[in-house]
Amino acid sequence: xxxxxxxxxxxxxxxxxxxxxxxxxxxxxxxxxxxxxxxxxxxxxxxxxxxxxxxxxxxxxxxxxxxxxxxxxxxxxxxxxxxxxxxxxxxxxxxxxxxxxxxxxxxxxxxxxxxxxxxxxxxxxxxxxxxxxxxxxxxxxxxxxxxxxxxxxxxxxxxxxxxxxxxxxxxxxxxxxxxxxxxxxxxxxxxxxxxxxxxxxxxxxxxxxxxxxxxxxxxxxxxxxxxxxxxxxxxxxxxxxxxxxxxxxxxxxxxxxxxxxxxxxxxxxxxxxxxxxxxxxxxxxxxxxxxxxxxxxxxxxxxxxxxxxxxxxxxxxxxxxxxxxxxxxxxxxxxxxxxxxxxxxxxxxxxxxxxx
Amino acid sequence: xxxxxxxxxxxxxxxxxxxxxxxxxxxxxxxxxx
Numbered sequence: 323x324x325x326x327x328x329x330x331x332x333x334x335x336x337x338x339x340x341x342x343x344x345x346x347x348x349x350x351x352x353x354x355x356x357x358x359x360x361x362x363x364x365x366x367x368x369x370x371x372x373x374x375x376x377x378x379x380x381x382x383x384x385x386x387x388x389x390x391x392x393x394x395x396x397x398x399x400x401x402x403x404x405x406x407x408x409x410x411x412x413x414x415x416x417x418x419x420x421x422x423x424x425x426x427x428x429x430x431x432x433x434x435x436x437x438x439x440x441x442x443x444x445x446x447x448x449x450x451x452x453x454x455x456x457x458x459x460x461x462x463x464x465x466x467x468x469x470x471x472x473x474x475x476x477x478x479x480x481x482x483x484x485x486x487x488x489x490x491x492x493x494x495x496x497x498x499x500x501x502x503x504x505x506x507x508x509x510x511x512x513x514x515x516x517x518x519x520x521x522x523x524x525x526x527x528x529x530x531x532x533x534x535x536x537x538x539x540x541x542x543x544x545x546x547x548x549x550x551x552x553x554x555x556x557x558x559x560x561x562x563x564x565x566x567x568x569x570x571x572x573x574x575x576x577x578x579x580x581x582x583x584x585x586x587x588x589x590x591x592x593x594x595x596x597x598x599x600x601x602x603x604x605x606x607x608x609x610x611x612x613x614x615x616x617x618x619x620x621x622x623x624x625x626x627x628x629x630x631x632x633x634x635x636x637x638x639x640x641x642x643x644x645x646x647x648x649x650x651x652x653x654x655x656x657x658x659x660x661x662x663x664x665x666x667x668x669x670x671x672x673x674x675x676x677x678x
Numbered sequence: 679x680x681x682x683x684x685x686x687x688x689x690x691x692x693x694x695x696x697x698x699x700x701x702x703x704x705x706x707x708x709x710x711x712x
Contacts, residue, residue, distance in 0.1 A: 350710055371712065406687030411694065595688045599695070608699075615698045615705065621712035 331397060338398015342633075345382060346625040349375040371621075372534030372628045373502055379632020386633075401630035402470060405530045406592035408623025409548060413599025414608060414616045416545055421600050424516075424546050427674035428523065428553030431665050435524050436557055438661060439465035443654040450646040454573055455481040458565055459489050460647065464654050467555045468493040468528030474558045474588045478566035478580070479573075484642065491639035492651050494631055497531035500655075505539040513667070515539065519546025520670040524662035527655075529555065530627045537624065546670070552593045559588035 353371035361369065386392040443461035452460070455476075462475035472489045475481070504526065508518035519542065522535040532551045536544030566580035603613065640648070697703040 347710070350712065353712070400683070403683050403687055403690075406684065407691045407694070410687060410691035591684045592687045592691075595691055599691075611704075612698055615703060616695065618710075618712065619694055619698070619703070625712070 334394055335397040338395035338400075340398070341382065341395050342398055342404075342626050342629050345378045345629040346375065346622065348378055349625050349629065352378075367538055368502055368506055370538045371625055372531075372537050375625050375628030376498055376501070376534070376632040379629040380635060381632075383633045383635060395633075399630045399633045401528075401530050401627050401634060404623050404630060405533065405627035406590075406595075408620045408627060409529075409533070409552070410592050410595035410599055411616050411620035411623060412545075412548060413596040414603045414613055414620075416549070416596075416600045416603075418597075418600045418604040420545065421549060421597060423674055424520075424549040424670075425553050427520070427669045428550035429556075431520060431524055431550060431662075431669050432554040432557055434665050435658070435662060436465045436554065436561065439654065439658050440561070442657055443650065446653060447647075447650045450650050452647055452650060453485075454569075455479050456485045456489075456643075456647065458569070459485055460492075460651065460654075462558075462561055462565065463489050463493055464527055464651065464658060466558055466561060467551060468497065468531075470529075470555070470590070471558050471561070474562040475565055478562045478584070479569045484639075487636070487639050488643050488647070490634070491636040492648065493527045494635045495637075495640060496651065496655055497526050497528045498631065498635070500526045500659075501531040501534040501538070504535050505543075508539055508543070514671065515542035516546050516670045516675065517666050519543035519548075520550045520666035521662050522547040523550030523554065524666055525655075525659050528631070530624075530631050533624055534628055534631075548596075550666075552590070552596060555590045556593055558590065559585035562588045 349371050352374040353369070356369040356374070359369070386395060440461045443464050444457055447457040447460060458479040459472050459475045459481045463469070463472035465471075469490050472486055472493065476486045504522055505518070508521065513521065518539050519536050522532050522539070522543065523546065526532045526535055529548075529551050532547050533544060536547030539547075563580060563582060563584045566584060570578050570580060602608065608616070694703065
């Protein structure tokens with residue numbers, strides 16, 4: 323995320339952090355309050371803390387935009403950082419066997435989804451005459467993992483900064499409603515928590531919203547959604563390398579060869595942290611008190627990230643590029659949603675059924 | 679993706695795990711339940 327950010331000053335970082343902390347505490351209070359409401363069945367679960375956090379983030383987003391005070395908190399608005407810390411710590415809850423089973427299914431699902439969605443988006447954006455750099459950033463973002471993938475792709479194809487900002491805004495504007503409506507749809511379709519989690523992980527573009535949807539659905543769906551999304555995240559480096567290769571040889575014809583080192587450079591290191599935590603917990607390094615405390619901490623990390631998604635949405639960015647990219651993004655998101663449902667149902671409903 | 683931010687998440691998480699493991703971060707410090 324830092325490519326489009328100025329270097330944070332410690333003071334502004336601290337101010338932003340305090341604002342996010344206050345909103346996370348308010349989220350906690352609202353979630354406890356709404357849990358006591360007499361809401362009908364599983365639908366009442368939509369009012370879980372990811373929704374409250376995003377709504378509070380959006381409200382403060384409007385306030386800081388109107389008062390032009392965003393720069394004072396922006397360095398502390400770090401969705402990805404808080405989310406990754408949360409995901410690493412969440413590893414303590416996940417048995418390593420589950421990672422192996424769900425990760426295997428997740429990688430197969432990711433290969434099918436990434437290839438199909440990327441190529442469909444690339445083709446459709448071409449039909450709408452969208453510039454190659456924006457096409458590449460959009461196709462990578464929608465097929466892999468939102469903001470991080472958009473930035474990785476932008477590095478490979480030398481996309482403009484405003485193209486990244488635009489796609490980032492579009493990703494968040496799409497992911498927020500999906501985070502809220504997909505869990506009730508999963509219940510209505512009668513999907514198992516495993517298939518629901520794999521569906522969220524395969525479809526929603528940004529990892530924070532994937533975890534949010536899983537949280538709203540169930541603990542099991544959250545676990546599977548996170549693992550499936552991380553399997554997909556792990557492919558960023560490979561796609562970034564292929565894109566760089568394509569742009570230097572086909573689009574720009576510079577004759578330079580990008581280094582395969584980009585595969586490791588772009589590999590999300592937090593995934594390794596998550597796996598290490600799971601192994602440490604599985605071999606019994608932690609007591610139940612440790613695990614309880616680490617679970618509390620990862621939920622704080624997630625709450626911080628959900629608040630930040632609301633804070634980061636920029637409607638002004640979306641207006642800049644006109645309708646064609648929005649139409650392409652919407653059509654590809656619908657395609658992604660349907661394909662992910664079919665693929666997740668086959669892989670996590672029939673082929674792999676990770677033991678709980 | 680910002681690589682330094684990626685590594686930063688690993689470092690911060692590791693520090694938090696150590697603090698929990700040696701008992702500096704415990705239920706007395708964080709009492710709010712999710």
